[in-house]
Amino acid sequence: MKRKLRMGMVGGGLTSFIGPVHRKAAGIDGEIELVCGAFSIVPGESKATGDALYLNPNRVYETYQEMFEAEKKLPADQRIDFVSVVTPNHVHFGPSKMALESGFHVVVEKPISFNLDEAKELQQLVSKTGLLLGLTHTYTGYPLVKEARKMVADGKFGKIRKVFVEYPQGWLSTLLEGTGNLQASWRTDPKQSGMGGAIGDIGTHAANLAEYITGLKITEVCAMLNTVVPGRLLDDDSSMLIKFDNGASGVLMATQVAAGEENNLNIRIYGEKGGLEWKQEEPNSMILKWLDRPKEIIRTGMGYISQDAKNFTRTPAGHPEGYLEAFANIYRAFTKAVRDYKPGVKLNTKDYDFPGVDDGVHGMSFVQTVVESSKSNQKWTKLD
Incomplete structure (x- = not known):
């Protein structure tokens, strides 16, 4: 073609x-x-x-x-x-x-x-x-996210034990939907957004990122959803414990009422031998942490990056690649x-x-399960 x-x-x-x-x-x-x-x-x-x-x-x-x-x-x-x-x-x-x-x-x-x-x-x-x-x-489109996934898959950190992923935003710290803001209006309307507010909008991104990098699947959640801003119809804040299919545990937080935050999606993953830390607002650097040697900082576009990451890198080192390139x-x-x-x-x-479509189904199952967990007195809720 x-x-x-x-x-x-x-x-x-x-x-x-x-x-x-x-x-x-x-x-x-x-x-x-x-x-x-x-x-x-x-x-x-x-x-x-x-x-x-x-x-x-x-x-x-x-x-x-x-x-x-x-x-x-x-x-x-x-x-x-x-x-x-x-x-x-x-x-x-x-x-x-x-x-x-x-x-x-x-x-x-x-x-x-x-x-x-x-x-x-x-x-x-x-x-x-x-x-x-x-x-x-x-x-999942950022080069260093693909590098992180490759390092985990290659066993660089050993068996994954712990995942911390959070997505704090602050743009809905007030009742913005009451001012005529179109983005706020539909994202906080259960008739247009669905059963999840912050958890559906950005919490699914956090969950997907954790699963993509680790290669693991979230199997159970113990969740709490909050609606912080008076008059809002959907959750704008969430926190939860999560379990993965290899026995690893984690913590996921997604909130849109963290005043002063922009799009601070960040993740830390720890295995038997070490771990990594990546932040979406500074996507061209990743910190590697080791049990037996000093921390390292690796950068997008450098020769030591894997071919998996190079396949999705467009610019030479030192020339930032961001949101549009990831898209x-x-x-x-x-x-x-x-x-x-x-x-x-x-x-x-x-x-x-x-x-693909399987990720979409899993994401909707995640949202539904989190909502159910938040409403339940039971400690853990399994994903469908």
Whole structure:
């Protein structure tokens, strides 16, 4: 396939935060071209977005249903190859389902769906069609996160024993949704966000990062959810003990009321021989800690970094790579899989190193279990 992949988009209109992020990330490697979209349910905004992006007016649609019906009728050399779904949570399932049923691959924002039942239905549909579904758990895209995963897998730290992962933000320290802020309004609305507030929005990122680096799965949680800001409808603060499938234990904290914090996702992992520490706000450095020798600091782009990390590194050492590049790495891996796709042949997303439908189902199971645990007097709650 000696051409750019053709991408459609659902959501991501002029007032969107995450839509432009996806468009920039998808374009970084020059492998993807945005050709159509249904960008908003607000009358006129989809057309205005298409105009701003210089798209063919005939391929700017008012609804995603209209888009998929029209696109699948186009000749094979014109129709989209995949769709990027960048809507609020409650509109992830419908477009993803219809895209797969229409024969198109899917990239969808995290979380994969509004609830666990929807996630499992998408999992079944992916299995049935053999099509690809990528999930944008962004932080797995950083080169040093991939380096950390490789070091753990190679046994550099021995058997993993302890994990501390936290994601403090401060932007919801006040009732921001009461001021008309669009991002705050939908993220704190259970009808749009789902059963989890902070735990669904950023807690799932923390859990996914811990599982991605360690290669382990969270099996049980002992959780507490808080709603700190008066008048808020969903949790804005969470803390929990976690157990992993190898017997390791951990602590996970995710809060959006830590005043003064930005996006301070950070993780510490300890094994028998040593451990590591990585912070998202300073993503190009990682601290290694050893039982029998001094600490080390390793840096992105250096010659000693593994090939796993080099495959997702774009710039020379000392030139920071950040959020957009991490996002782009998910698109890069997804693009390789789409190019390798052949009807009737199922590809394993793990071979391409991007989050897939199974990660989405596990993430929704995590949110549901945390909510159940928080409501229960029982100490531990097992994941479905």
